[in-house]
Amino acid sequence: MPWEAGKHKESKQQLVKRLSDLTDQDEKAQSAYQMIRESEAQILKLSKEDTLISYEKQSIIAKFGSFENFETRNRSLYRDYIADLIATKGRVKITNE
DSSP: OGHHHHHHHHHHHHHHHHHHHHHHHHHHHHHHHHOOOOOOOOHHHHHHHHHHHHHHHHHHHHHHHSSSHHHHHHHHHHHHHHHHHHHHHHOOOOOOO
């Protein structure tokens, strides 16, 4: 009936809004899969990096005893290299290791 047109119009607007909300949710759901895959790839990358750092840390401690010793050795590395070159007068050392 003509006097109920306002109710129908309001119901239609509510349905259109609800449809719009559902469409937005559907689009988010579609992009969620891609976001999950990207996050998993990032987690894998960080996990590999963490593993490598852990191995490097273990290697430093095994070789030098502590990080302080490692840093001390690194600070004198260039000086020690030059001193070794001077001591050997540029000769090539062949070692049997």
